[in-house]
Amino acid sequence: MISVKDLCFAYSSDKLILDHLNLELKENQIHGIVGLNGAGKTTFLHTLFGLNKPLEGKLLFNGEPLTKKQIAYLVTENYFYANITAREYLELVKNTDFNIEEWNALFGLPLDDLIENYSTGMKKKIAFLAMLKQDKAIMILDEPFNGLDLESSRIIRSLLLKLKEKGKTILLTSHVLETLTNVCDKLHHLENGQINYSCEKEDFDVFEQKIYQTIEKRNQQKIEELLD
Numbered sequence: 001m002i003s004v005k006d007l008c009f010a011y012s013s014d015k016l017i018l019d020h021l022n023l024e025l026k027e028n029q030i031h032g033i034v035g036l037n038g039a040g041k042t043t044f045l046h047t048l049f050g051l052n053k054p055l056e057g058k059l060l061f062n063g064e065p066l067t068k069k070q071i072a073y074l075v076t077e078n079y080f081y082a083n084i085t086a087r088e089y090l091e092l093v094k095n096t097d098f099n100i101e102e103w104n105a106l107f108g109l110p111l112d113d114l115i116e117n118y119s120t121g122m123k124k125k126i127a128f129l130a131m132l133k134q135d136k137a138i139m140i141l142d143e144p145f146n147g148l149d150l151e152s153s154r155i156i157r158s159l160l161l162k163l164k165e166k167g168k169t170i171l172l173t174s175h176v177l178e179t180l181t182n183v184c185d186k187l188h189h190l191e192n193g194q195i196n197y198s199c200e201k202e203d204f205d206v207f208e209q210k211i212y213q214t215i216e217k218r219n220q221q222k223i224e225e226l227l228d
């Protein structure tokens, strides 16, 4: 289990982006983080992975300090070395007896082409294969479905469900609530630097209603004032 205790992080001294955030992420579960643009989702994932140094708080994995080595992180924007083919890139990624050809049968990517000539969705797929190749206990995915076609989204969904069964702890974000409710076991709402609401699968419809009602309430009057 990942335990996040009183996590604080700021980019500047005047505003905490993560403000004593507490969260528990159990293994064999897929967790989704929901929040508005700028709520701090990516900042939180970066901090979990160790790219941001927390001001305060603890990050534990099964009671021990969490380390980068335990995590595979799929970032929103993937950057690759220039002038490298997909096959060369996958060969560079350390770990396991991962058979590149067999796994690529899922996506049918032209492995000997330069990644810089790949489309956005193709880059996402190669980053996803690299993540699988690392075979880490924890998988963090920032907007994994962004830019993917319907079939690839379903493949990734099925893979995540299978990886969960195999004991991985999985955390992901998406701006589309339905993509999260389709795959997650638990959802967490990030607002004002904290997880202010979490819920299990059986309460996802309540969660959805609550979020949409809050959004409607906040904006309906503004829209009416502008257009009336």
Ligand SMILES: Nc1ncnc2c1ncn2[C@@H]1O[C@H](COP(=O)(O)OP(=O)(O)OP(=O)(O)O)[C@@H](O)[C@H]1O
Pocket (backbone or CB within 6 Å): 011, 017, 035, 036, 037, 038, 039, 040, 041, 042, 043, 044
């Ligand atoms: N490198 C940075 N330096 C300074 N401020 C940053 C930096 N990265 C993010 N921020 C700020 O931190 C806040 C949280 O940003 P973050 O990208 O974590 O939000 P998010 O929830 O992932 O947003 P989105 O849904 O738009 O991707 C925002 O106010 C953003 O402007």
